[in-house]
Amino acid sequence: xxxxxxxxxxxxxxxxxxxxxxxxxxxSLYLSARLKExxxxxxxxxxxxxxxxxxxxxxxxxLRRTDLVVVTGGLGPTRDDVTTSAVARTLGRKRRLDxxxxxxIESRLRSRGIPxxxxxxxxxxxVEGAKVLPNRAxxxxxxxxxxxxxxxxxxxxxxxxxxxxxxxxxxxxxMKKRRGFFVRRVLKTTGLPESTVExxxxxxxxxxxxxxxxxxxxxxxxxxxxxxxxxxxRVQAARKLRRLNLGLVRRLKDCVxxxxxxxxxxxxxxxxxxxxxxxxxxxxxxxxxxGHRLTNVPGSSAYFLEGVxxxxxxxxIDLSYVPARTIERHGAVSPQTALAMARGxxxxxxxxxxxxxxxxxxxxxxxxxxxxxxxxxxxxxxxxAEVRENLFLGTRDRIKIQSAQKALDMLxxxxxxxxxxxxxxxxL
Amino acid sequence: xxxxxxxxxxxxxxxxxxxxxxxxxxxSLYLSARLKExxxxxxxxxxxxxxxxxxxxxxxxxLRRTDLVVVTGGLGPTRDDVTTSAVARTLGRKRRLDxxxxxxIESRLRSRGIPxxxxxxxxxxxVEGAKVLPNRAxxxxxxxxxxxxxxxxxxxxxxxxxxxxxxxxxxxxxMKKRRGFFVRRVLKTTGLPESTVExxxxxxxxxxxxxxxxxxxxxxxxxxxxxxxxxxxRVQAARKLRRLNLGLVRRLKDCVxxxxxxxxxxxxxxxxxxxxxxxxxxxxxxxxxxGHRLTNVPGSSAYFLEGVxxxxxxxxIDLSYVPARTIERHGAVSPQTALAMARGxxxxxxxxxxxxxxxxxxxxxxxxxxxxxxxxxxxxxxxxAEVRENLFLGTRDRIKIQSAQKALDMLxxxxxxxxxxxxxxxxL
Numbered sequence: 003x004x005x006x007x008x009x010x011x012x013x014x015x016x017x018x019x020x021x022x023x024x025x026x027x028x029x030s031l032y033l034s035a036r037l038k039e040x041x042x043x044x045x046x047x048x049x050x051x052x053x054x055x056x057x058x059x060x061x062x063x064x065l066r067r068t069d070l071v072v073v074t075g076g077l078g079p080t081r082d083d084v085t086t087s088a089v090a091r092t093l094g095r096k097r098r099l100d101x102x103x104x105x106x107i108e109s110r111l112r113s114r115g116i117p118x119x120x121x122x123x124x125x126x127x128x129v130e131g132a133k134v135l136p137n138r139a140x141x142x143x144x145x146x147x148x149x150x151x152x153x154x155x156x157x158x159x160x161x162x163x164x165x166x167x168x169x170x171x172x173x174x175x176x177m178k179k180r181r182g183f184f185v186r187r188v189l190k191t192t193g194l195p196e197s198t199v200e201x202x203x204x205x206x207x208x209x210x211x212x213x214x215x216x217x218x219x220x221x222x223x224x225x226x227x228x229x230x231x232x233x234x235x236r237v238q239a240a241r242k243l244r245r246l247n248l249g250l251v252r253r254l255k256d257c258v259x260x261x262x263x264x265x266x267x268x269x270x271x272x273x274x275x276x277x278x279x280x281x282x283x284x285x286x287x288x289x290x291x292x293g294h295r296l297t298n299v300p301g302s303s304a305y306f307l308e309g310v311x312x313x314x315x316x317x318x319i320d321l322s323y324v325p326a327r328t329i330e331r332h333g334a335v336s337p338q339t340a341l342a343m344a345r346g347x348x349x350x351x352x353x354x355x356x357x358x359x360x361x362x363x364x365x366x367x368x369x370x371x372x373x374x375x376x377x378x379x380x381x382x383x384x385x386x387a388e389v390r391e392n393l394f395l396g397t398r399d400r401i402k403i404q405s406a407q408k409a410l411d412m413l414x415x416x417x418x419x420x421x422x423x424x425x426x427x428x429x430l
Numbered sequence: 431x432x433x434x435x436x437x438x439x440x441x442x443x444x445x446x447x448x449x450x451x452x453x454x455x456x457x458s459l460y461l462s463a464r465l466k467e468x469x470x471x472x473x474x475x476x477x478x479x480x481x482x483x484x485x486x487x488x489x490x491x492x493l494r495r496t497d498l499v500v501v502t503g504g505l506g507p508t509r510d511d512v513t514t515s516a517v518a519r520t521l522g523r524k525r526r527l528d529x530x531x532x533x534x535i536e537s538r539l540r541s542r543g544i545p546x547x548x549x550x551x552x553x554x555x556x557v558e559g560a561k562v563l564p565n566r567a568x569x570x571x572x573x574x575x576x577x578x579x580x581x582x583x584x585x586x587x588x589x590x591x592x593x594x595x596x597x598x599x600x601x602x603x604x605m606k607k608r609r610g611f612f613v614r615r616v617l618k619t620t621g622l623p624e625s626t627v628e629x630x631x632x633x634x635x636x637x638x639x640x641x642x643x644x645x646x647x648x649x650x651x652x653x654x655x656x657x658x659x660x661x662x663x664r665v666q667a668a669r670k671l672r673r674l675n676l677g678l679v680r681r682l683k684d685c686v687x688x689x690x691x692x693x694x695x696x697x698x699x700x701x702x703x704x705x706x707x708x709x710x711x712x713x714x715x716x717x718x719x720x721g722h723r724l725t726n727v728p729g730s731s732a733y734f735l736e737g738v739x740x741x742x743x744x745x746x747i748d749l750s751y752v753p754a755r756t757i758e759r760h761g762a763v764s765p766q767t768a769l770a771m772a773r774g775x776x777x778x779x780x781x782x783x784x785x786x787x788x789x790x791x792x793x794x795x796x797x798x799x800x801x802x803x804x805x806x807x808x809x810x811x812x813x814x815a816e817v818r819e820n821l822f823l824g825t826r827d828r829i830k831i832q833s834a835q836k837a838l839d840m841l842x843x844x845x846x847x848x849x850x851x852x853x854x855x856x857x858l
Contacts, residue, residue: 021472023463024644024655026454035451044449045484047477056473063491197539200508201547207509216447216480217508219588227447283739289725290718293739297717300793300826308745311711311721311737313730317779321736321749351745365728395542396567397590398728 009181011037011044012064016076016085017159018051029074029157029164036173041181041231042070052082058092061154065092069152075159077142079121085156086145090129093149097127100143103134107141132156139166146171183236185243189226189250190260192411199224199254206249213243221400222407223266226250259414266410267295267302273417274305274355277424281413282351283309284322284343286334287361287377291406307351312343322346322358333372335360337389340378344389348382355416356382359409361392363401375401379409381416388412437609439465439472440492444504444513445587446479457502457585457592464601466657469609470498480504482516489520489582497580503587505570507549513584514573518557521577525555528562528571535569560584567594574599610659613667617654617678618688620839627652627682634677641671649828650835651694654678687842694838695723695730701845702733702783705852709841710779711737712750712771714762715789715805719834735779740771750774750786761800763788765817768806772817776810783844784810787837789820791829803829807837809844816840 013034015027027049034044045068050056057076064071076085090097104126108118125142128134135144135155140163145156155172157164191199196219203226207215213230228246232239251258259269274281283292283306293309296302310321315334318324323346324339332338340360348356361377368374373393380389390412394404441462443455455477462472473496478484485504492499504513518525532554536546553570556562563572563583568591573584583600585592619627624647631654635643641658656674660667679686687697702709711720711734721737724730738749743762746752751774752767760766768788776784789805796802801821808817818840822832 019644021462021475022644023459023466024646026456026459028454031451031454034449038451045479045481046488047449049475051473053473059495060474067487195542195544197507197544197547197550200549204509204549214446216445216450216510217506218447218453219506227450227452229450285718285721287725289730290713290721290737290739293713293718294722294830297715297739297741297791298827298830302717303741307742308749309718309739309741310749311718311725311739313725313737314735317736320778321738350748363725393542399726400590402722402726 009042010068011042011070011072012046012048012068013044014048014050014057014060014064014071014073015159016050016052016057016073018053018082020049020075021051027074029159029161032161032165033072033074033168036168037070037176038184040173040176041184041233042176052076052084054084054088054091057084057088061089061092065149065152065154070155071153072155072157074157074164077125077156077158079119079125079141081121083124086127086129089147089154089156093129093147093154095130098130100126100128100134103128103143106136106143110141129156135167135171137163137167138170139163143167144171182231182233183239184229184231185236185239186227186229187243187247187261188263189228189247189254189258190264190266191224191226191254191257192222192259192266192407193257194224194254196224199226199257202253203250206246206253208246213246215246221396222404222411256415256418259411265295265299266407266414268299270410270414270417271296271299271302271305273414273421277417277420279354279417279420280305280307280351281355281357282307282347282353283409284318284347284356284358285309285311286313286318286343286359287363288359288402288405288409289313289363291402292357292359292409295406295410307353308347310347318343318360321350323350335362335372335376335378337378337380337391340380341382341387341389344380344382344387354383355413357409357413358382359405361401361405363398363405365398377401377405377408379405379412381409381412383416388416437470438496439470439498439500440474440476440496441472442476442478442485442488442492442499442501443587444478444480444485444501446481446510448477448503449479455502457587457589460589460593461500461502461596463614464596465604467612467614468601468604468607469612470604480510480512482512482519485512485516486520489517493577493580493582498583499581500583500585502585502592505553505584505586507547507553507569509549511552514555514557517575517582517584521557521575521582523558526558528554528556531556531562531571534564534571538569557584563595563599565591565595566598567591571595572599610661611664611667612657612659613664613671614655614657615671615675615689616691617656617675617682617686618692618694619652619654619682619685620650620687620694620835621685622652622682624652627654627685630681631678634674634681636674641674643674649824650832684843684846687839693723693727694835694842696727698838698842698845699724699727699730699733701842701849705845705848707782707845708733708735708779709783709785710735710775710781711837712746712775712784712786713737713739714741714746714771714787715791716787716830716833716837717741717791719830720785720787720837723834723838735781736775738775746771746788749778751778763790763800763804763806765806765808765819768808769810769815769817772808772810773815782811783841785837785841786810787833789829789833791826791833793826805829805833805836807833807840809837809840811844
């Protein structure tokens with residue numbers, strides 16, 4: 003038999019609808035977060051349909067290798083709610099009718115003028131030996147079983163019922179048995195591909211996995227998730243994390259744009275606010291995505307003045323003041339046009355910064371000279387401007403996302419220079 | 431040993447991040463949908479961390495009781511990507527370096543000027559005997575193993591890579607071994623809340639659950655998903671579905687904007703193309719989201735001329751030709767300003783339609799007179815214009831989404847009128 007490691011959790015979600023193409027089990031996100039804070043680690047998550055034999059199989063396996071099994075769902079009043087009976091059979095126990103639970107169900111239904119059905123009565127059956135976890139938010143109570151040092155907790159599937167039962171009956175009890183202290187942090191980076199990020203920092207990852215490191219890749223954004231654990235204190239956990247965090251930032255430098263969960267548009271917004279500067283944007287192939295992201299941030303009207311989506315050449319000329327000759331001579335997708343758009347929108351909006359994107363998002367419109375994914379990003383400010391050429395890979399939507407990301411990052415890096423200059427008392 | 435049932439699938443998602451509190455495995459939704467169409471049923475879903483011994487345990491169990499095991503994730507270039515080696519060990523096989531995969535990885539990285547790291551090279555190692563499934567969207571190929579009549583498929587975790595590999599290499603092969611006929615259809619509606627949709631159609635839902643009906647609610651969009659199965663033929667499955675589908679459309683009428691999976695922006699784009707009409711957009715509180723959605727559609731440059739994000743009043747006046755007096759007299763959030771924006775952007779862009787949104791997305795800026803969520807949407811065309819007042823509930827992002835949805839739907843309904851008029855030989 004496998005040795006059981008302490009503090010290991012398996013979450014089993016019961017429900018055929020969770021095996022289809024519409025719904026995912028999100029209760030486990032909540033459970034995982036709260037359990038982790040108390041020093042428990044989710045090591046497996048499983049979804050099984052409303053089939054008692056499959057639930058029994060998985061429950062048996064879970065009990066062999068974890069200390070705590072949380073079963074969610076399958077406690078409802080209908081025929082396909084099979085959790086209580088399947089758990090009882092797996093543990094070789096009987097079910098018993100709990101009078102006080104039945105009373106609570108009856109009075110809950112009565113208050114809404116609903117008669118007690120045989121299904122609702124079924125919800126008053128409890129696995130023998132289980133502690134009842136009252137449910138203020140619904141009819142099915144939770145159940146808590148202890149079997150030879152192991153714990154099994156049964157919870158109803160509706161998220162608000164599950165949370166209510168946990169808050170009322172579970173976290174305080176587990177707190178007394180807490181197994182340690184957990185601290186987490188997320189470093190978000192942009193400007194480097196995943197493999198380069200890894201090559202720069204992989205030697206810093208702790209060999210023994212503490213702090214734990216998880217790298218997640220999105221278009222134009224690589225995130226490093228850190229988690230540190232201490233059996234002793236939160237301070238000790240934080241200290242472990244801080245050392246690794248510092249090492250990572252030292253290697254990745256300004257590619258790290260956020261260490262506190264903030265999005266790139268929030269970081270850019272924060273820097274603009276701090277410098278009391280304003281922004282206007284001229285977008286071609288990004289099609290409004292930069293404006294959309296900037297305006298997702300509450301209070302962005304303080305620094306974001308306006309944007310134009312200059313999709314046609316006539317719009318580039320009219321809206322962002324690009325000279326017709328520039329487009330004629332160099333094409334709409336060119337560094338010259340990008341620069342003219344950035345300078346033009348800045349002049350039009352009377353903003354401190356003008357940010358512009360022009361490129362070919364595909365799937366058509368590419369040429370050997372100017373392939374799909376060729377995107378110029380330009381930034382203009384008082385007395386200066388810069389433009390960058392990019393070749394992004396992937397589908398239309400990924401090219402749009404990377405274009406917007408690159409543009410926002412270009413602005414962020416310029417704003418960082420200005421913040422540092424201000425700090426040194428210089429004027430850039 | 432347990433008898434293996436035919437057509438049973440287990441999906442194992444690998445990744446410690448999927449056990450935490452931030453991410454759920456969504457690849458399984460896509461896999462489940464496509465597998466279902468081919469007559470395969472997902473009976474278990476499992477999530478394991480980046481720990482080879484736990485993956486091996488679960489893979490062994492999965493092989494004992496299902497016919498097809500799909501392992502997603504853990505094929506990346508980093509140290510914690512352990513799928514290939516864990517699978518090889520579970521099956522008692524070696525790994526081999528695949529020269530052609532290595533070549534593909536090298537050339538992909540070279541095209542982006544990235545040197546080959548040892549991590550990327552690791553991705554060229556394949557379980558012995560596996561068929562390589564080329565990956566056009568990334569570096570890690572998929573792998574397909576057959577072991578004593580059972581199938582094991584390994585796929586990378588990033589969704590677009592996983593989908594690309596499946597479309598290129600998997601569905602056509604499984605099609606040949608299909609176990610039945612599945613037909614699905616999605617009716618997308620807008621303009622009615624979920625409870626109203628349900629009240630209108632719930633009596634049409636089949637009692638025995640075939641076709642199956644699932645209702646999904648998004649901000650501004652209620653979808654009805656229908657699924658019918660036949661062991662005999664596609665025609666039989668389709669017939670069952672068609673009857674229900676017709677009944678639903680008869681009840682919901684023009685609120686149904688799509689029956690073929692198309693998004694609202696695709697439907698609007700199709701109508702504009704058909705009528706050979708053009709569009710320009712002036713956005714305030716939707717902040718670029720309408721432009722972003724319109725330009726997500728390939729070929730949208732044929733009808734979408736330009737957009738302006740008129741966030742500040744000065745921008746509304748300058749960019750969308752709103753008379754300063756209109757804003758002074760009625761406020762920026764008013765039917766008059768919305769109409770002026772729609773007419774102004776139409777004039778500026780010389781487009782057939784001008785679409786405009788102005789409102790209060792929050793979380794601040796609301797007043798008792800003009801609360802958060804108050805949004806005016808206006809549409810202008812040759813010889814006419816209309817404006818609608820809306821009060822949307824929810825957070826900033828939900829108000830933005832609903833505003834964009836309402837604007838696109840207003841345009842769709844006008845375009846439908848024109849299409850019908852053209853069909854009748856009228857001129858509107």
